[in-house]
Amino acid sequence: xxxxxxxxxxxxxxxxxxxxxxxxxxxxxxxxxxxxxxxxxxxxxxxxxxxxxxxxxxxxxxxxxxxxxxxxxxxxxxxxxxxxxxxxxxxxxxxxxxxxxxxxxxxxxxxxxxxxxxxxxxxxxxxxxxxxxxxxxxxxxxxxxxxxxxxxxxxxxxxxxxxxxxxxxxxxxxxxxxxxxxxxxxxxxxxxxxxxxxxxxxxxxxxxxxxxxxxxxxxxxxxxxxxxxxxxxxxxxxxxxxxxxxxxxxxxxxxxxxxxxxxxxxxxxxxxxxxxxxxxxxxxxxxxxxxxxxxxxxxxxxxxxxxxxxxxxxxxxxxxxxxxxxxxxxxxxxxxxxxxxxxxxxxxxxxxxxxxxxxxxxxxxxxxxxxxxxxxxxxxxxxxxxxxxxxxxxxxxxxxxxxxxxxxxxxxxxxxxxxxxxxxxxxxxxxxxxxxxxxxxxxxxxxxxxxxxxxxxxxxxxxxxxxxxxxxxxxxxxxxxxxxxxxxxxxxxxxxxxxxxxxxxxxxxxxxxxxxxxxxxxxxxxxxxxxxxxxxxxxxxxxxxxxxxxxxxxxxxxxxxxxxxxxxxxxxxxxxxxxxxxxxxxxxxxxxxxxxxxxxxxxxxxxxxxxxxxxxxxxx
Ligand code: C2E
Ligand code: MG
Ligand code: MG
Numbered sequence: 001x002x003x004x005x006x007x008x009x010x011x012x013x014x015x016x017x018x019x020x021x022x023x024x025x026x027x028x029x030x031x032x033x034x035x036x037x038x039x040x041x042x043x044x045x046x047x048x049x050x051x052x053x054x055x056x057x058x059x060x061x062x063x064x065x066x067x068x069x070x071x072x073x074x075x076x077x078x079x080x081x082x083x084x085x086x087x088x089x090x091x092x093x094x095x096x097x098x099x100x101x102x103x104x105x106x107x108x109x110x111x112x113x114x115x116x117x118x119x120x121x122x123x124x125x126x127x128x129x130x131x132x133x134x135x136x137x138x139x140x141x142x143x144x145x146x147x148x149x150x151x152x153x154x155x156x157x158x159x160x161x162x163x164x165x166x167x168x169x170x171x172x173x174x175x176x177x178x179x180x181x182x183x184x185x186x187x188x189x190x191x192x193x194x195x196x197x198x199x200x201x202x203x204x205x206x207x208x209x210x211x212x213x214x215x216x217x218x219x220x221x222x223x224x225x226x227x228x229x230x231x232x233x234x235x236x237x238x239x240x241x242x243x244x245x246x247x248x249x250x251x252x253x254x255x256x257x258x259x260x261x262x263x264x265x266x267x268x269x270x271x272x273x274x275x276x277x278x279x280x281x282x283x284x285x286x287x288x289x290x291x292x293x294x295x296x297x298x299x300x301x302x303x304x305x306x307x308x309x310x311x312x313x314x315x316x317x318x319x320x321x322x323x324x325x326x327x328x329x330x331x332x333x334x335x336x337x338x339x340x341x342x343x344x345x346x347x348x349x350x351x352x353x354x355x356x357x358x359x360x361x362x363x364x365x366x367x368x369x370x371x372x373x374x375x376x377x378x379x380x381x382x383x384x385x386x387x388x389x390x391x392x393x394x395x396x397x398x399x400x401x402x403x404x405x406x407x408x409x410x411x412x413x414x415x416x417x418x419x420x421x422x423x424x425x426x427x428x429x430x431x432x433x434x435x436x437x438x439x440x441x442x443x444x445x446x447x448x449x450x451x452x453x454x455x456x457x458x459x460x461x462x463x464x465x466x467x468x469x470x471x472x473x474x475x476x477x478x479x480x481x482x483x484x485x486x487x488x489x490x491x492x493x494x495x496x497x498x499x500x501x502x503x504x505x506x507x508x509x510x511x512x513x514x515x516x517x518x519x520x521x522x523x524x525x526x527x528x529x530x531x532x533x534x535x536x537x538x539x540x541x542x543x544x545x546x547x548x549x550x551x552x553x554x555x556x557x558x559x560x561x562x563x564x565x566x567x568x569x570x571x572x573x574x575x576x577x578x579x580x581x582x583x584x585x586x587x588x589x590x591x592x593x594x595x596x597x598x599x600x601x602x603x604x605x606x607x608x609x610x611x612x613x614x615x616x617x618x619x620x
Contacts (some may be wrong), residue, residue, distance in 0.1 A: 025070040025142040026050040030060040030086065031104065032078040036127075040073060043131050044138065057081030061089055064096045071141050073125075073134075075104045076111065084119050091120045098148075100141045104129075183260040185235055186242035194259035194267050198319040201256065201271055205312065212256075212271045212312040213279045216326035217245075217286075219264035220304040220334065224491055229299060236296045237303070238264065244289050252282060267326070276311060276343070283307055283341050306333040307341035328352045355411065361397075362408060362417050366424060370396050373428050375603035378449070378568055378590045381582050386607055388447040388481065390590060391429040392597045393421070413453050422456035423465060430473040430480065432600050437475060441604055449481040449511060454488035458495065463502050470506075477506050483513040483534065489524060497528055504529040511568070516556055526563055533560045535586070537571020543580050550580065557584050 041051045054060035076083035090096040100122035105111040181193040226234040249255040257269040308330025329344035375389035395403035412418040511532035560567040572591030
């Protein structure tokens with residue numbers, strides 16, 4: 001180790017073990033004594049620091065601003081501007097305020113450490129100094145400064161990452177919100193948004209007694225559009241309906257909010273409505289708008305809608321109740337062939353509750369096997385013999401007694417319950433048929449007819465269902481006849497044709513029930529494997545002696561014969577009707593003249609006794 005005394009400084013040039021090499025830090029050395037400047041610079045340079053030099057305060061400040069050194073070694077005693085002043089100015093400037101300063105002070109000069117630190121010094125070294133001490137203090141400060149920079153960089157990085165994450169979260173949140181509140185197909189607000197808005201309007205109306213109204217709109221028979229033109233056009237149509245409703249909302253100031261509830265259902269909220277008349281004229285306007293044809297990829301489509309309306313008064317406290325009532329009113333409008341729109345009335349509510357109860361009751365009835373079958377004989381009018389039975393369902397209700405199918409079949413069809421009910425009916429009918437067959441009670445040609453509702457016939461697994469029942473009961477398939485309606489065929493011709501052909505292959509016969517009351521598109525008949533047409537009783541009932549009373553019955557009989565089908569006239573109640581039908585060549589019939597529907601045991605009993613009473617009068 002070698003010691004030099006230079007310009008008042010004790011310098012150990014080679015003792016570098018105490019300091020680490022640092023190639024990145026830049027140090028500004030400020031001293032008015034050139035020798036000191038030289039020695040300090042050399043010392044630091046040797047250690048790998050980049051060094052700037054200043055021999056007065058002004059150039060020190062200028063250099064500090066320009067280079068932003070990592071550290072400043074600042075002599076206190078300088079002419080013009082001393083170290084304290086330089087320090088004060090550097091601290092005042094944000095660009096240099098953070099640079100650590102080590103004061104250099106001569107031992108013989110007055111040095112106030114307290115003042116030095118108050119002015120912002122990071123450290124101090126007294127002259128003459130040992131190089132090792134200078135380097136140790138410099139290194140300590142540059143390390144500290146580096147750590148500070150590092151920390152600042154990390155903080156900035158963290159902040160930017162937090163910001164990035166926040167943005168991502170905000171984006172995800174807004175996307176989620178959109179999914180939750182906007183209907184994807186039409187871009188209209190959805191049910192949830194509507195309920196929010198409605199709740200707000202309701203709360204306002206409680207305070208201000210302002211009036212509002214809710215409209216619930218449903219497209220009639222929309223399923224047909226989907227079935228016949230495809231879902232793509234169905235979707236386009238819904239978008240167009242949404243567009244027309246939005247336009248209406250934009251032009252009519254009472255229209256506050258339009259939403260799609262899913263499927264073909266839309267809801268409209270009207271606010272600031274002076275009276276019910278305003279609502280009705282809005283609705284009429286809307287109906288006029290929607291009655292205009294829609295032109296979609298070469299198709300001209302017309303739609304019909306039904307609208308339920310609720311007058312929002314202060315008695316309503318929950319949005320859901322308003323929606324429920326609007327829905328009930330909409331269903332009433334749908335059922336009413338005269339009106340496309342209906343106001344909600346409280347009586348409708350109890351009706352809806354009754355229907356709900358009926359649905360539950362029906363489900364229970366199915367489980368408890370409360371449905372039973374009565375059988376009405378179908379008579380060969382030429383031979384005056386029973387050629388078959390029609391199975392007709394009844395509900396043995398624990399409280400109401402025997403309930404007619406007219407009181408629950410239409411509802412069961414509407415709710416889809418008919419599918420399960422129909423299956424049970426088919427099982428019961430085949431069980432009876434099997435018993436009778438096994439008991440040897442049936443002539444070879446005798447059959448049992450079972451009514452099959454449209455929804456049931458269109459079940460994808462209908463064939464499997466029928467086959468399974470035939471197999472488990474062990475009946476001869478040719479004894480089973482299925483009565484399908486014209487309603488099933490319209491709109492689903494291809495599907496029905498396939499099912500009927502498959503039934504034919506299995507030797508199961510098919511009749512078209514209530515023929516003439518539906519769409520009577522005679523053109524489809526010859527392509528379908530149908531064995532029999534049943535003339536609806538509404539055509540039989542008016543028949544008298546008069547030729548004009550026959551209506552379209554001769555036509556139906558002719559069509560059937562031309563197509564090699566049997567004809568069964570339904571609802572024969574008197575001898576005149578029977579005679580006239582026989583004259584027309586109608587071979588088979590059923591009706592109260594012969595017998596109404598009877599429980600299985602009694603019906604089968606009819607086979608053993610002839611219909612003498614009316615047969616006698618027929619020959620008379
Ligand atoms: P439908 O299939 O046309 O059955 C004939 C209906 O006419 C039966 O009424 C029968 O009792 C009634 N009827 C028979 N002869 C006469 C008559 O001379 N005069 C009058 N006024 N009526 C007569 P029901 O049993 O009340 O059944 C009504 C309808 O309910 C049936 O009409 C059928 O559409 C439906 N239905 C009955 N059972 C079932 C079933 O198991 N499944 C399905 N899907 N529908 C059924
Ligand atoms: Mg029938
Ligand atoms: Mg019928």
